[in-house]
Amino acid sequence: MSLNINVIKDKILSENWFVLRNMTYELTRSDGSVVRHKREVYDRGNGATIMLYNRRKQSVVLVRQFRVATWVNGNEDGMLIETCAGLLDNDEPEVCVRKEAIEETGFEVGEVRKLFELYMSPGGVTELIHFFIAEYSDAQRANDGGGVDDEEIDVLELPFSQALEMVANGEIRDGKAVILLQYLQTSGLMTRDI
Numbered sequence: 001m002s003l004n005i006n007v008i009k010d011k012i013l014s015e016n017w018f019v020l021r022n023m024t025y026e027l028t029r030s031d032g033s034v035v036r037h038k039r040e041v042y043d044r045g046n047g048a049t050i051m052l053y054n055r056r057k058q059s060v061v062l063v064r065q066f067r068v069a070t071w072v073n074g075n076e077d078g079m080l081i082e083t084c085a086g087l088l089d090n091d092e093p094e095v096c097v098r099k100e101a102i103e104e105t106g107f108e109v110g111e112v113r114k115l116f117e118l119y120m121s122p123g124g125v126t127e128l129i130h131f132f133i134a135e136y137s138d139a140q141r142a143n144d145g146g147g148v149d150d151e152e153i154d155v156l157e158l159p160f161s162q163a164l165e166m167v168a169n170g171e172i173r174d175g176k177a178v179i180l181l182q183y184l185q186t187s188g189l190m191t192r193d194i
Helices: 068-072 093-105 160-168 175-187
Strands: 004-014 019-028 034-043 047-054 059-066 079-082 084-087 113-119 128-135 154-159
Touching: 047 093, 047 175, 059 084, 059 093, 059 160, 059 175, 079 175, 084 093, 093 128, 113 175, 128 175, 154 160, 160 175
Parallel strands: 047 128
Antiparallel strands: 004 019, 019 034, 047 059, 047 084, 059 079, 059 154, 113 128
């Protein structure tokens, strides 16, 4: 299916932290009909996320931090359990996840494996997230983690089975974490002999 897109208006509403645009555009469909849309698009750059797992201990490392958008949307304390993640900020995705892993979790990971790239909210957000996994060991702990100066991040090393239960009961509601936990479960990585 091929669409012809004609931008009528592209106005920047805010460049406070990221770029919020108001766009009016016309789509010419394959049948020749033209449809006009007016949308706001939030350009926050692309990001990367990583799930640290340990097959021997049957554990994963997640982080918990305050996320204002979840609080605004009814998450009572605003705290969210999620995977270690960050914006690329001109870094390559693998460089980003290595940097974020040490800053947020305290683990200096070895080999990382890229799984896929996904849009998490394509109706209005431009961000493409690169998903990675890496095995970790206690010997790779370089510091306590917890984030950089303006962050307050709790590091959670959880049994894999408990993390899956937390998805089922709604304690883990971060899409990145759910996707990567389910990947570990369906791939058999956490059930193979060591």
